[in-house]
Amino acid sequence: MGEIGISGRLRVAALQAPLTCVASGDLPDVLARCSQEDIDLLVLPECYFGGMPPDRLAAEAVAIAPPYASLLTSLADGPPSTTVVAGFTERSGQGRLHSSAAVVRGGRLVGEISRKVFPREAAFDAGDDLPLHQHGEHAFGIVICYDCNFVEPSRLLALAGARILVCPLNNDLSVDVARRWRERSRSTSIARAVENDCWVITADVAGTAAGREGIGATRVIAPDGQVVAESDAGAASQLVVADIEVSGDSMLARWDVRRNPAVFDRWRQSWGAPEAGS
Template structure:
C-alpha cells in the first residue's frame, strides 16, 4: 500500500528570461531558493533551459551547452550545497557531442538525476536529441516525474510517469512566443495540462519565464 506525506510545500519559480548568461541565472536560482528555504519549501521548479536560457540557434546552443560530468557543472553544484530544497531546473546538456534539452534534479549540491525532453518542437529537432526515458524521483515521500513544456501535449509522457507510482508531474517550460501566438496559446496551455492531469491522475506544477523581448512575450503559465 502506498503512503503519501500529509502535506508538502512545493514552489514554481517564474523569473524574467535571461539568454546566454549562466552566471546571472545561477544567481537567480540561489536568490529564489534562499527565499523558498525561509518558507519551508521542499521542492522548487524552474523553467525550461533556464540555466543558459532557451537558445535555439545551433551554434550558440552548442557553445553554451554544459556536460553533467564536467568541471563547470561540478562548480555549479558546489554553489547549491546550502540550498535545502530539491531543485529542478532546465539546461542545455551536451553528452558525447549530442545536445539535450534537459531538466536536472539537485539536492544540496548533489545531482540526483536528469530528464531529457522526449517530444521536440520542429525548431528543436535540428539542435537537440530526444530523450527516451521517464525517470522518477522522491522528496519527503512524494514521488514525482518531469515533462518539459511541449511534452505535455502527449498523453503518454504523463502516463509514463504516473505508471511508476508518481503523484506529481513537474513541467519546466519556456513560452516566450511571438505576440500573436502567445495570445492564442494563453489559455490553451492550462487546458492541455489540465487534460493530462485528468488522464493520469497526477498533480501538476509548471514553471515558466516572464517578460518581453523583440516582439515576443511570455504570459507564463506557472
Template sequence: MRIACWQATCAPGGVPAFLESLRAVARRAAAGGAGLLVTPEMSVGGYPLSAAALAEAREPVAGPHGEAIAAIARETGVAIVHGWPEAAGAVVHNAAAVTSPEGRLLTYRKGHLFGSQERALFAPGSDGVVQTRLGGLTVGLLICYDVEFPEAVRAHALAGTELLVVPTALMRPWDFVARVVVPARAFENGLFIAYTNWTGARAGLDFAGLTRVAGPDGGLVTVGGDGEELLFADIDPARVVAARASTTYLQDRRPELYGPAP
C-alpha cells in the first residue's frame, strides 16, 4: 500500500480552513496513488491549542468535523488519519482516528501526555494497542510522545502491527527523536513507522518537520525536510516478514526476566 504523509504548516486559520486544505491534500494523495493520508497531531484545531481553537475543534467521536473528514475520504477514495480534541463526558482526550472511504475504522486516545500544558488540557487515554486492517496491512495508531516509550511500540509489534502510524507535534530542540528514536523503534520491532509532524513556528513553539517513514530493517523509506510537503512511501508487508526473520528480537525475548521494577 502507498501512503502519504502531510507535513503541514502549523498556522492559525480555524477548522474550515483546515478542512479546505485537507480536501486539496487528499486529492493530491489520491492522484499520487496513496490509499492512506496521515496528518499531524491534533490536526483539527492545530497544535498548540488555544482556548478558542480548543472550543472550536472539540467534539465527540461522532461530530461534524469528523463527518466532514469522512466525506473527504469518500470523495477522494483515500483513508485519512486526523487528530482532534475528543470530548468524552466531562473530560477531553488528545485523540486520533483512522477514517476510510467506508467510514471510521478506529479511534485512539493518547496514553502518554507531554508536559504540563497537555496534562492541564487532556485526560490520558487507556486504550493500549488499537489496530485495524487497511490495504492488506495491520495498521496501529500511537500519538507523538507515545512512540518514545519502547513498551508501547513493542506491544504493537507483539500484537502484529505492520504499519504504526504516529501523528506528532515534535518541537525543537528534540529533533533527535525523529532522527534517532523513530528509526530505532522501527528496527527493534520489525515494523514500519509513519511519523508525521507539523512544520513552522506557532505560539512560541518551533516545529521540527522531519516527517519520515522508517522501515522495519532500519532504513528510511522517505524523509522530509523543514517545509510543508506531501511525502509518499510504499509499505510492503513482505519487508516486515523479512526483517523479523533476519533480526529476531521478538522471538528471542525473555519476558520472565523483565519483571516489574521494584
C-alpha cells in the first residue's frame, strides 16, 4: 500500500455486521480484505466491540477503559495504511460510560476518542466534544448513530473542516420500528451529505433475532446526495467498498445565513438567542 493521503482519491469500506455485533470471527477476514483491496478508511458499526448493551449493568460488563488494550490488540493485524473507525462501549477516564468510536491505525490509537453526544440509550452518558480526525491530508468527523438525526453535530464538524462524515450506526430495533425507520435512515444520511457538502459513510447492523431487526443502512453517499455504494439490507455480514474523490473545496461558505441579517436574527430567536448586537 502506498503513502497515506497523497491525492484526493480514497478507497473506503464500511462493514455491515450481524445484530450481535461483537467483533466476531469476521474481523480477521475484514482486515485481510482491507490489505488485499488497499482500503484507506474502514468504518465499523456502533458498539461493534462488545455489542449494544441493553442497560447500564451490561455496559459496565463490556466497557473498555484507557488505554483500550483489548480493542487495539483486536485491530493490531490491520494494514498500517488503513485508518479504522471502531465503535465500542467506553469507560472514560472520568468513569462515565459512552458509546464511542476510536480511530486506529497500525494497531495504535490516533487522535481523540469520539463520543455519542445525543445517546438515546439509558446505558450511556452524553459526550461533550466533536473532535476532528485525519487520514493523511483528509479531515473527517465522526457522527454516531442517533446523532445523525441532528443537524448540528454534522454541521459543526463540516465547519471545522471535515470533508467526510463517518457514521457508525447500530439500528438494532424492534421489527415495527425498524420498518418505519428504514427509509428515514437513508434519507437522513443523504440530507447530512448534501447540506454539509461532505461524503457520508455509514456502517450498520442487519439480520433478525427474537423480534428485533437491523435496518442494514450501510452505504457511501457523495456530497451531491448520490448513493454510490450500499449493502443488501438483509445481508448480515457484508463489506461495502467504494472509491471516492474528496475535494478540498467546500460550498459551505456559500450557505452562510449571516449574509442576510434579518433571517439570521430570526433563526437565532428560534432557539432563544438574543438578536445580533443586542
